[in-house]
Amino acid sequence: MDATSSARALWQARVAALRPAEKQWVAALTVWLATLIATPISQWAGLQMFPLMATLGVMGQASATLAALSHNWSAERISAALMLISALTWLAEFSGTHTGFPFGNYHYTNALQPQLGHVPLLIPLAWFMMLPPAWGVVRLILPERAPGLPDRLRFAGLSALAFTAWDLYLDPQMTDRNLWRWQRSGAYFGIPLVNFLGWWLTAFLITWVLNPRDLPRHRLALIYSLTWWFQAVGLGIFWKRPGPALFGALGMGAFVWLAWRKEARRWRLCSSGR
Numbered sequence: 001m002d003a004t005s006s007a008r009a010l011w012q013a014r015v016a017a018l019r020p021a022e023k024q025w026v027a028a029l030t031v032w033l034a035t036l037i038a039t040p041i042s043q044w045a046g047l048q049m050f051p052l053m054a055t056l057g058v059m060g061q062a063s064a065t066l067a068a069l070s071h072n073w074s075a076e077r078i079s080a081a082l083m084l085i086s087a088l089t090w091l092a093e094f095s096g097t098h099t100g101f102p103f104g105n106y107h108y109t110n111a112l113q114p115q116l117g118h119v120p121l122l123i124p125l126a127w128f129m130m131l132p133p134a135w136g137v138v139r140l141i142l143p144e145r146a147p148g149l150p151d152r153l154r155f156a157g158l159s160a161l162a163f164t165a166w167d168l169y170l171d172p173q174m175t176d177r178n179l180w181r182w183q184r185s186g187a188y189f190g191i192p193l194v195n196f197l198g199w200w201l202t203a204f205l206i207t208w209v210l211n212p213r214d215l216p217r218h219r220l221a222l223i224y225s226l227t228w229w230f231q232a233v234g235l236g237i238f239w240k241r242p243g244p245a246l247f248g249a250l251g252m253g254a255f256v257w258l259a260w261r262k263e264a265r266r267w268r269l270c271s272s273g274r
Contacts, residue, residue, distance in 0.1 A: 021070055025219065028067040032060030036230045040238040050177050051111045058122055061223065062129040068219035069132060085131060085206055086124035092202045093119040102198030105183035112179055131203060133227065134163035135212050136220020140259035144213060152211055160203035162224070165251035167199050169231040172244040189244050221259050228252040 039053040069078050094117045096103040112120035138159045145151045172189040174180060186192030228249065236245030 021067075025064070025067040025071070028060070028063040029223075032057070032064045033226070033230075035060045036234070040234060043238070051179065054174075054177075054179070055112065055122055058126045058129055061227070062125050064223055065129050065132050065220070068136075068216050068223060071216040071219060072214050073216075081132075081210055081212070082128055084210060085128045088206050088209075089124040089127040089202065090116070090119055092198075093123055096198065102194075102201050104186070104192040104194045104198065106180055106195075107183075108180045109178055111177075127206075130166055130224075130227070131159075131163055131206065132212070132215070133220045133224035134159050134166075134203070134255075135207065136215055136217040137224040137255050137259045138162050139215050139217040140221050140263050141255070144215075147211075147213075152208065156204050156207040156211075159207045160200045162252070162255045163203040164196055164199040165248070165255065166227065166231075167196060168251045169235055169244055169248035171195065172241055173235055173239055176239070176241070188247075189241075218263075221256075221263075224252070225256045225260070228256050 035053065035056045039050075039057065042049055042053055066078060066082075069081075073081075092102065095101055097107050097118055108115065108118060108120055108123075112122050114121055135155075138155060142151075142154055142158065168188075171191045175182065175190060182190065182192060184192065186195070188196075231252070232245050232249040235241045235248065
């Protein structure tokens, strides 16, 4: 047996040894990453299908988030969180597109379908796909303590900030792709600064209401970290937007660095027996 065959056999044996929940996690993560890689390839090939690729990307990451949560949460708990996040974020987006609160004055184009109340149904799913990863990365920074107001405030506030850091990447590229439009150009590469306050406020309120505990923080933090990396490379190199790529890399990267730095320190303390 040559080296390639041996490596393939070893990989197949390891996959076969995984439990069903772990296989679902690996499969969902693989499909999502494959979609991220395929998106710029489709652009190089001249295929004008970015809305479709964005939709597949959201669905892929949402599946990875669901698979990660299933390691610690029951199906009922996941369903309740999904429904609450979807309902609250749809209401926030509906309010935003009709009144300008809390994100500023903007509207969605017809690129993303289907829509309800001029809000693409994909958007609440996009909130769900990224909010739990923000929770996970913050739980590596702030280990879970006994339930109480101080821990709940710190966790909700920092999670909302970690989530909002993602929009440093997202909004400039999606307005470039004409998925939504702002009534007036803003200070951050055309995005009004009030938008980020709206993101933080909405994410804070949802996290406060749900108060998620017993999170599979490592798997969720991995999704957050991979999003940080792929967005930085994609936006900075393939989409030719180095400005938002740099700010997004710094914003999300601060949480990635703090989280894994603290986790590495915990591993060192455990291995030394302290």
